[in-house]
Amino acid sequence: MPRYLLAIDQGTTSSRAIIFDLDGHIIASSQQEFAQVFPEDGWVEHDPENIWKTTEETCRDVIKKAFLKASDIVSIGITNQRETTVVWDKNTGEPIYNAIVWQDRRTAERCQHLRQQDGLVEKLTSKTGLLLDPYFSASKIEWILDNVHGARDRAESGELLFGTIDTFLLWRLTGGTQHATDATNASRTLLFNIHTNEWDRELLDLFNVPESMLPEVRDCAANYGHTHTDLFGGEIAIGGIAGDQQAALIGQACFTPGMAKSTYGTGCFMIMNTGDNALKSQNRLLTTIGYRINGKTSYALEGSIFMAGATIQWIRDGLQLISNAKETQLLAEETGADNSVYMVPAFTGLGAPYWDPEARGAIFGLSRDTGIKEIVTAGLQSVCYQTRDLLQAMSQDGACPASIRVDGGMVVNDWLMQFLADTLGVTIERPQVTETTALGVAYLAGLQAGVFENLEQVANLWHNEAKFVPQMSECDRERLYAGWLEAVGKVLDNK
Numbered sequence: 001m002p003r004y005l006l007a008i009d010q011g012t013t014s015s016r017a018i019i020f021d022l023d024g025h026i027i028a029s030s031q032q033e034f035a036q037v038f039p040e041d042g043w044v045e046h047d048p049e050n051i052w053k054t055t056e057e058t059c060r061d062v063i064k065k066a067f068l069k070a071s072d073i074v075s076i077g078i079t080n081q082r083e084t085t086v087v088w089d090k091n092t093g094e095p096i097y098n099a100i101v102w103q104d105r106r107t108a109e110r111c112q113h114l115r116q117q118d119g120l121v122e123k124l125t126s127k128t129g130l131l132l133d134p135y136f137s138a139s140k141i142e143w144i145l146d147n148v149h150g151a152r153d154r155a156e157s158g159e160l161l162f163g164t165i166d167t168f169l170l171w172r173l174t175g176g177t178q179h180a181t182d183a184t185n186a187s188r189t190l191l192f193n194i195h196t197n198e199w200d201r202e203l204l205d206l207f208n209v210p211e212s213m214l215p216e217v218r219d220c221a222a223n224y225g226h227t228h229t230d231l232f233g234g235e236i237a238i239g240g241i242a243g244d245q246q247a248a249l250i251g252q253a254c255f256t257p258g259m260a261k262s263t264y265g266t267g268c269f270m271i272m273n274t275g276d277n278a279l280k281s282q283n284r285l286l287t288t289i290g291y292r293i294n295g296k297t298s299y300a301l302e303g304s305i306f307m308a309g310a311t312i313q314w315i316r317d318g319l320q321l322i323s324n325a326k327e328t329q330l331l332a333e334e335t336g337a338d339n340s341v342y343m344v345p346a347f348t349g350l351g352a353p354y355w356d357p358e359a360r361g362a363i364f365g366l367s368r369d370t371g372i373k374e375i376v377t378a379g380l381q382s383v384c385y386q387t388r389d390l391l392q393a394m395s396q397d398g399a400c401p402a403s404i405r406v407d408g409g410m411v412v413n414d415w416l417m418q419f420l421a422d423t424l425g426v427t428i429e430r431p432q433v434t435e436t437t438a439l440g441v442a443y444l445a446g447l448q449a450g451v452f453e454n455l456e457q458v459a460n461l462w463h464n465e466a467k468f469v470p471q472m473s474e475c476d477r478e479r480l481y482a483g484w485l486e487a488v489g490k491v492l493d494n495k
Helices: 048-065 108-115 120-128 137-147 151-156 165-173 201-206 244-251 309-317 327-335 372-396 414-424 436-449 455-459 474-493
Strands: 004-010 014-021 026-033 073-080 085-089 160-164 180-182 216-218 238-243 260-264 268-275 286-293 296-305 342-344 362-364 403-407 427-431 464-468
Touching: 004 048, 004 165, 004 436, 014 048, 014 436, 026 048, 048 165, 073 165, 073 244, 073 436, 085 137, 085 151, 085 165, 108 120, 108 137, 120 201, 137 151, 137 160, 151 160, 160 165, 165 180, 165 238, 180 238, 238 244, 238 436, 244 260, 244 268, 244 286, 244 296, 244 436, 260 372, 260 436, 268 286, 268 372, 296 372, 309 372, 327 372, 327 414, 342 372, 342 474, 362 474, 372 414, 372 474, 403 414, 414 427, 414 464, 414 474, 436 455
Parallel strands: 004 073, 073 238, 180 216, 260 403, 403 427
Antiparallel strands: 004 014, 014 026, 085 160, 260 268, 268 296, 286 296, 342 362, 427 464
């Protein structure tokens, strides 16, 4: 009897494959980074073939590492960087342009033009729960169709398909037999009505997207077909799909309204489960689908930060101040929390609650005494300050968690987690398995396969590894945060 689940975690900077046992323990993992493409200021692209190649190779590698065969794997779950947009030829599977990444801001002018239409922003938000922003997929699709020679004619004649990364990978994994996505990824396109759970004709017309390009929308745990036999030495069922942040919500077992998780990967994403209530934010947060299982939709309130781990990556690769991210904890411990240097990492604009695509990064408070450790520490602290921006916005919307479950690559840094607890003034809980994004879709695949009977059984598999309780005085917390707000204000004023 098959005893393992395979999770594909296709992220912004790397592709990973992880084998879990049926208790949620990691058996083996494989990861490959791939190139980031920056054609112009504010533009971010990926080569879809690199995404596919690294995904395929990591899957093969992890199966080999775990000494397994295809027949040993119950099912596959796919989680992905959301909003990133691919358009490909329906017949050949060949992408017609690079994937336009969620961070990309090239359609900012188009979105600004649309905002001038009376009532349009309110209509978009009421249907999708989102803001009119380049972050989401709709304007990216429109840009590709309008800027790749012959693309619009081909799309209107039914020759082209659109997909977020999950859809593109599913298409490739199944040999082109499945063109589908799940409700969470669909809810991030600006084309999907989260209340009716359907593609919205009015929004398709607004962004000039032919309906024939769109994938079928299914539950997060559903039958997504099987892998092509040639890929892994036999067919493997594909039973779960969720966008990365919703997958982490599931992996953190945040199934009760009011529970929240915050993921620290390339960006930072805080999501709170709001259950049946699609809570409309008054503070520029996003209403989104948390998950849809057995036809039942659970909603969530989300705040998104564009630069978290990507800030440390820039410090490593751009400034070359460190050789690897592990060095940051020691440098921060030497600096201490009372750091007068502030870094505002608005390299591709500012996300929630500011939503300013034109903002650009800056460092404030430099002096002759400033060195590598202060700048590195400021990079770490910027993640915590931005998280507090999100938490305050949620609180003003009437949704304030008593504790937050954290995950992602950055949370292994104990200094960062303690400063996060101090900055937010709430308890931070770190689970035993921090790869909760991959774990979430493994659980979905297991639910579809019948390995798990229900969400309660999944919730019982979550275990706490460490708690970080606020230790900083209220006076110091507010003083440091006031310095952050002053720095952000200067960035917003000096565009």
